[in-house]
Amino acid sequence: MRLRRSGTIGISGIHDMGGVPGYGRVEPESDEPIFHSEWEGRIFGLVTSVKGGLSRPRLESLDPDEYLSGYYQRWMLAFERGLIERGVLGAEELDAKTEYFREDPDARPTRRIEPALTERVREGMYRQRDVRRQPVRAPAFDAGDPVRARGIRHGGHTRSPKYVQGKRGVIHAVYAAYDLPDDNPHDEVAPAQHLYSVRFEGHELWGGSAEAGTAVHIDMWESYLEPLGSGVAERTDA
Amino acid sequence: MSGDHDHGHDHFPEPEPYEALRTRALESLLVEKGLVTTDAIDEIVRTYEQDIGPMNGAKVVARAWVDSDYKRRLLENGTEAIAELGFGGAEGAEIVVLESTPQVHNVIVCTLCSCYPWPVLGLPPAWYKDAAYRSRVVREPRAVLREFGLTVDESKEIRIWDSTASLRYMVLPERPAGTGDVPEQKLAELVTRDSMIGVGLARSRSEIA
Numbered sequence: 171m172r173l174r175r176s177g178t179i180g181i182s183g184i185h186d187m188g189g190v191p192g193y194g195r196v197e198p199e200s201d202e203p204i205f206h207s208e209w210e211g212r213i214f215g216l217v218t219s220v221k222g223g224l225s226r227p228r229l230e231s232l233d234p235d236e237y238l239s240g241y242y243q244r245w246m247l248a249f250e251r252g253l254i255e256r257g258v259l260g261a262e263e264l265d266a267k268t269e270y271f272r273e274d275p276d277a278r279p280t281r282r283i284e285p286a287l288t289e290r291v292r293e294g295m296y297r298q299r300d301v302r303r304q305p306v307r308a309p310a311f312d313a314g315d316p317v318r319a320r321g322i323r324h325g326g327h328t329r330s331p332k333y334v335q336g337k338r339g340v341i342h343a344v345y346a347a348y349d350l351p352d353d354n355p356h357d358e359v360a361p362a363q364h365l366y367s368v369r370f371e372g373h374e375l376w377g378g379s380a381e382a383g384t385a386v387h388i389d390m391w392e393s394y395l396e397p398l399g400s401g402v403a404e405r406t407d408a
Numbered sequence: 409m410s411g412d413h414d415h416g417h418d419h420f421p422e423p424e425p426y427e428a429l430r431t432r433a434l435e436s437l438l439v440e441k442g443l444v445t446t447d448a449i450d451e452i453v454r455t456y457e458q459d460i461g462p463m464n465g466a467k468v469v470a471r472a473w474v475d476s477d478y479k480r481r482l483l484e485n486g487t488e489a490i491a492e493l494g495f496g497g498a499e500g501a502e503i504v505v506l507e508s509t510p511q512v513h514n515v516i517v518c519t520l521c522s523c524y525p526w527p528v529l530g531l532p533p534a535w536y537k538d539a540a541y542r543s544r545v546v547r548e549p550r551a552v553l554r555e556f557g558l559t560v561d562e563s564k565e566i567r568i569w570d571s572t573a574s575l576r577y578m579v580l581p582e583r584p585a586g587t588g589d590v591p592e593q594k595l596a597e598l599v600t601r602d603s604m605i606g607v608g609l610a611r612s613r614s615e616i617a
Contacts, residue, residue: 188519193539209431215449267433279436291448296497348574389573
């Protein structure tokens with residue numbers, strides 16, 4: 171069982187960008203490299219091998235300017251703050267080390283080679299993880315059921331985007347049960363819940379401005395949904 | 409960007425960007441504290457630059473195009489069928505494969521983050537992680553696809569899959585016309601990264617030598 175995060179991290183909401191206007195054109199690069207500079211690859215390697223630094227709540231708590239500064243920029247910021255918060259690194263030692271590398275552009279990070287650890291890291295990249303959980307009850311919805319996405323008001327981390335909250339959809343598929351990643355106000359361990367693929371028609375999400383013949387299918391945990399219509403009494407929030 | 413990385417002794421070298429210095433500091437401290445090793449980081453970078461990328465997904469797609477039993481297994485349980493070809497791991501605990509057809513064109517996105525099926529597609533391109541794509545493709549997918557040079561007929565449904573949870577999606581694009589006699593290995597060359605995201609189609613056979 172995982173402990174829930176305690177809500178000490180404030181979520182800015184900048185990350186929840188589905189349908190938000192004003193971000194301009196998509197700009198694909200031709201022959202894009204995997205990493206645009208060496209530091210991007212190094213920070214990727216650090217973040218994926220040192221546990222406990224980066225988390226989605228930490229990414230989501232960055233200021234909008236920080237979040238929008240770039241993908242690996244925001245990884246780096248969230249990662250170092252996570253490490254500092256957990257006492258893995260000191261803020262002063264990190265600043266001092268940064269200054270050291272600024273003063274000596276030829277200096278390179280301390281090197282340590284350890285094949286056994288590298289092998290474990292290598293295995294980790296290919297390890298198949300089982301993220302399914304035993305559900306505590308049967309799924310509440312079947313494929314074809316009409317539902318409404320509830321409003322999420324706890325203010326913490328959630329996987330229910332704002333653009334579907336309050337909107338009507340239809341269950342497209344019933345998936346297995348998975349851990350609910352939401353923050354919750356009482357630090358309780360939420361039991362695993364069934365996940366669903368829910369279909370929302372473009373016109374339901376965007377009204378008259380929707381493009382014809384478009385729909386969004388989105389994965390939603392059971393507690394994000396309430397039953398809708400067809401004679402079923404609507405549940406109210408307890 | 410000038411692309412001029414020739415820092416000769418005649419002129420001042422460009423100062424290193426802050427991110428490069430900060431990353432060196434982080435790596436140095438984490439190595440000194442025994443939490444990571446230099447060669448582990450080297451190996452992760454090398455793996456995602458060379459071994460884990462869209463060439464893996466292309467093999468999956470080509471197999472599905474030539475083997476209808478494999479295609480059925482792939483659509484029923486993507487993770488297991490993809491493992492048959494030896495692919496799996498980080499960000500691939502559950503992979504669902506979406507078949508695009510003459511009636512439905514599938515596109516993947518992660519509006520909240522940048523979730524992406526690493527074992528089959530590698531690391532996502534920058535635009536997939538940026539705000540323009542994440543904000544717009546759920547709202548005006550036809551306009552966004554046109555910016556990629558792809559016009560989808562009005563009669564065809566566009567279905568956007570927002571990967572918000574534990575599953576990762578990839579698209580099985582339509583097989584290009586006139587490729588009935590093309591062998592599987594050659595077919596894989598027609599399968600682009602963008603066609604498995606849904607912002608492009610597989611190439612036609614005239615586009616490869």
